[in-house]
Amino acid sequence: FTEMPTDNFVESSFWNFDALFQPQQHPARDQHDTFFLQDPAEAVELPPGYAAKVKKVHAQGGYGSQGYKYDWRAEEARKNLLRTHTTSASARALYRLARQEKFTPVKYFSIDRVFRNESLDATHLAEFHQVEGVVADRGLTLGHLMGTLRQFFTKMGITQLRFKPAYNPYTEPSMEVFSYHEGLKKWVEVGNSGVFRP
Amino acid sequence: MPTVSVKRDLLFQALGRTYTDEEFDELCFEFGLELDEITSEKEIIIKEKGEGRAKGASDTVLYKIDVPANRYDLLCLEGLVRGLQVFKERINLPRYEKIIPAPGEGQKLIITEETVQVRPHAVAAVLRNITFTKERYDSFIDLQEKLHQNICRKRALVAIGTHDLDTMSGPFTFTAKAPSKIKFKPLNQTQEYTASQIMDLYRTDSHLRHYLHLIENKPLYPVIYDNNGVVLSMPPIINGDHTKINLNTRNVFVECTGTDITKAKIVLDIIVTMFSEYCEKPFSVEAVEVVYPNGKTHVYPELAYRKEKVKPELINKKIGISETPSSLAKLLTRMCLKSQVIGNGNNLEIEIPPTRADVIHACDIIEDAAIAYGYNNIQMTVPKTYTIANQLPLNKLTELLRLDLAAAGFTEALTFALCSQEDIADKLGMDISATKAVHIANPKTAEFQVARTTLLPGLLKTIAANRKMPLPLKLFEISDIVVKDPNTDVGARNYRHFCAVYYNKSPGFEIIHGLLDRVMQILEVPPNEENGYTIKAAEGSAFFPGRCAEVFAKGQSVGKLGVLHPDVITKFELTMPCSVLEINIEPFV
Numbered sequence: 092f093t094e095m096p097t098d099n100f101v102e103s104s105f106w107n108f109d110a111l112f113q114p115q116q117h118p119a120r121d122q123h124d125t126f127f128l129q130d131p132a133e134a135v136e137l138p139p140g141y142a143a144k145v146k147k148v149h150a151q152g153g154y155g156s157q158g159y160k161y162d163w164r165a166e167e168a169r170k171n172l173l174r175t176h177t178t179s180a181s182a183r184a185l186y187r188l189a190r191q192e193k194f195t196p197v198k199y200f201s202i203d204r205v206f207r208n209e210s211l212d213a214t215h216l217a218e219f220h221q222v223e224g225v226v227a228d229r230g231l232t233l234g235h236l237m238g239t240l241r242q243f244f245t246k247m248g249i250t251q252l253r254f255k256p257a258y259n260p261y262t263e264p265s266m267e268v269f270s271y272h273e274g275l276k277k278w279v280e281v282g283n284s285g286v287f288r289p
Numbered sequence: 290m291p292t293v294s295v296k297r298d299l300l301f302q303a304l305g306r307t308y309t310d311e312e313f314d315e316l317c318f319e320f321g322l323e324l325d326e327i328t329s330e331k332e333i334i335i336k337e338k339g340e341g342r343a344k345g346a347s348d349t350v351l352y353k354i355d356v357p358a359n360r361y362d363l364l365c366l367e368g369l370v371r372g373l374q375v376f377k378e379r380i381n382l383p384r385y386e387k388i389i390p391a392p393g394e395g396q397k398l399i400i401t402e403e404t405v406q407v408r409p410h411a412v413a414a415v416l417r418n419i420t421f422t423k424e425r426y427d428s429f430i431d432l433q434e435k436l437h438q439n440i441c442r443k444r445a446l447v448a449i450g451t452h453d454l455d456t457m458s459g460p461f462t463f464t465a466k467a468p469s470k471i472k473f474k475p476l477n478q479t480q481e482y483t484a485s486q487i488m489d490l491y492r493t494d495s496h497l498r499h500y501l502h503l504i505e506n507k508p509l510y511p512v513i514y515d516n517n518g519v520v521l522s523m524p525p526i527i528n529g530d531h532t533k534i535n536l537n538t539r540n541v542f543v544e545c546t547g548t549d550i551t552k553a554k555i556v557l558d559i560i561v562t563m564f565s566e567y568c569e570k571p572f573s574v575e576a577v578e579v580v581y582p583n584g585k586t587h588v589y590p591e592l593a594y595r596k597e598k599v600k601p602e603l604i605n606k607k608i609g610i611s612e613t614p615s616s617l618a619k620l621l622t623r624m625c626l627k628s629q630v631i632g633n634g635n636n637l638e639i640e641i642p643p644t645r646a647d648v649i650h651a652c653d654i655i656e657d658a659a660i661a662y663g664y665n666n667i668q669m670t671v672p673k674t675y676t677i678a679n680q681l682p683l684n685k686l687t688e689l690l691r692l693d694l695a696a697a698g699f700t701e702a703l704t705f706a707l708c709s710q711e712d713i714a715d716k717l718g719m720d721i722s723a724t725k726a727v728h729i730a731n732p733k734t735a736e737f738q739v740a741r742t743t744l745l746p747g748l749l750k751t752i753a754a755n756r757k758m759p760l761p762l763k764l765f766e767i768s769d770i771v772v773k774d775p776n777t778d779v780g781a782r783n784y785r786h787f788c789a790v791y792y793n794k795s796p797g798f799e800i801i802h803g804l805l806d807r808v809m810q811i812l813e814v815p816p817n818e819e820n821g822y823t824i825k826a827a828e829g830s831a832f833f834p835g836r837c838a839e840v841f842a843k844g845q846s847v848g849k850l851g852v853l854h855p856d857v858i859t860k861f862e863l864t865m866p867c868s869v870l871e872i873n874i875e876p877f878v
Binding site: 100116126130131133137154156158159160161171173206208217218230231232235237238239241242253254257258260264265266286289 | 656732785
């Protein structure tokens with residue numbers, strides 16, 4: 092797995108949400124969950140051709156999808172924020188991959204800081220780290236995803252795994268990964284995963 | 290994830306069997322739900338308000354079930370039961386029918402053009418001959434609230450109103466009027482109020498005050514009247530008392546008004562599909578004609594059944610299983626997506642019901658097939674993708690430096706990237722505008738107002754929290770700082786900084802200088818001016834005058850080192866001398 096560059100805490104809503112098919116009216120884009128920036132408040136530029144494609148898929152659908160059918164606004168996508176997940180860096184990396192002349196299969200990873208506007212308590216911090224991995228190739232299946240995750244967790248000593256259907260705006264199918272914690276004597280969520288939507 | 294609270298015994302009664310808690314948890318897991326909590330009303334009150342207030346509260350066991358955010362059809366007991374029963378193949382998928390009344394007999398909702406400025410869209414439907422019990426009624430109200438909170442975005446996009454059809458007479462008019470001209474008795478009140486008075490009345494209401502702002506400053510407020518001038522409701526605030534529903538109501542008029550027509554249609558479809566179960570003719574909904582200002586009409590609810598064709602091999606391929614087309618059809622039908630094999634057995638036609646507005650692409654269908662198959666039944670394989678691994682050079686350098694710095698006797702710290710404005714400016718003797726810092730618009734506390742432009746405050750705060758540790762305290766951190774940069778597409782960028790702090794009875798400038806020399810030695814940067822590094826005496830507002838130097842390397846200034854000014858030390862609540870080194874390591878990658 093090759094490491095992706097993630098050295099930008101400041102991200103635009105476009106890469107953090109819109110490019111990941113998270114609708115502009117989604118609750119996670121609320122003031123309560125995301126740190127929006129006062130200064131610089133807006134991104135200087137969005138990738139022009141790509142932004143138009145994203146707008147169309149949200150508003151009308153495309154690539155086989157019905158879309159969300161609402162008015163997509165560029166001003167909303169311009170809003171700067173502190174990234175809420177490193178998936179925005181994955182989106183940028185995949186965009187760069189798409190612009191390569193010839194497609195090459197890749198495996199990317201990153202481990203970096205993310206920010207969520209939450210009150211601090213025993214299990215929540217406003218900034219924490221996420222480990223992220225992406226595999227891009229032809230003919231990948233859900234079984235491959237599960238196998239890769241199992242290998243990953245086995246290396247860390249976690250072997251009892253179960254997969255549960257979940258929902259992310261940008262992946263379908265999505266799975267939450269649960270592992271049995273001997274100490275707590277119950278199944279706890281150790282990860283989230285999915286196959287990116289076409 | 291929205292949480293639905295259902296009474297356990299009612300749930301089991303509707304499901305036709307009882308489960309142990311573990312069995313039900315397992316069922317939820319399979320289906321994609323999460324049994325979050327098993328509690329009772331009494332326990333909830335005890336937790337929130339204390340033992341004393343819980344007297345007389347119900348002991349009935351409540352299941353709190355977490356439902357995926359895109360499944361509006363699972364937000365009430367009726368929907369959950371239906372979904373689970375079809376999943377377990379105990380019932381067949383109901384067919385939702387739209388009944389178009391004979392001309393002249395159906396209800397009409399007329400929209401006037403005044404609504405365009407404030408709340409342009411409206412849809413409506415009728416539930417005929419419905420029978421309510423206390424539980425069904427509570428569930429009906431709960432579903433409206435859940436939908437309001439989720440898809441309706443707290444009533445901003447769509448607001449729902451339900452009315453007793455027998456207390457009013459159509460045709461109904463949805464219009465907008467000046468607040469002073471609207472007068473009616475709101476739900477559960479004893480007298481009539483004008484709209485402006487209603488705004489004041491509910492300003493302190495813990496539930497409704499959050500919605501007042503949606504129409505408060507508009508010149509015209511939305512309002513729905515019946516043929517005799519009786520007010521049905523003033524969306525999105527409150528319904529009229531006259532048309533309120535009770536347990537004896539037999540015919541319900543459902544209306545949804547809002548600013549997003551797609552969501553309004555989905556919300557209407559969900560409400561009528563869920564509760565038409567209790568109509569005399571189950572799963573049938575009477576249509577209402579909506580007349581637009583330009584004269585065009587449209588019949589609602591849409592209750593659209595959409596058909597999509599997906600090839601079985603695609604489903605098998607994407608999941609990594611190999612099922613026959615007919616078994617795939619069966620799996621999908623279990624997920625409320627009625628399917629059949631067509632063509633020569635090499636294609637599947639899937640019918641997407643109005644309750645599954647979340648299915649917008651073939652991949653949604655593929656996911657449902659996988660869920661029905663059982664995620665944990667899929668064979669796990671590793672992709673044959675052959676790639677060569679690489680570490681990002683900047684991170685590789687960081688990792689190497691960290692080890693060597695620890696070997697030099699310094700302890701690593703990991704601190705927050707967000708801090709207060711004072712931390713990076715006033716406490717260091719600088720002005721905030723000179724720092725080019727990134728400011729946050731909505732911090733929850735003052736501790737998270739800006740993103741740090743220097744690692745120093747974090748380390749100093751760490752020392753302050755560890756005053757009781759033996760001296761000297763030698764800390765370092767290699768991490769990102771954030772500054773504004775007009776050359777990037779977002780307007781800011783990260784720089785990887787390295788900062789070391791030495792805190793002891795004597796400042797130890799020579800120690801921090803020695804550390805710099807050691808770091809340069811490891812980085813193989815010679816100590817000369819042409820192609821290496823040098824330090825020159827400099828001034829810094831955070832530093833002791835005459836004890837500060839700037840580090841130059843690779844043709845640019847990369848940072849500073851020196852002894853901290855006593856003011857800085859005091860402002861961070863420290864008492865001893867402190868020497869500091871901070872450089873940007875990106876030029877050395």
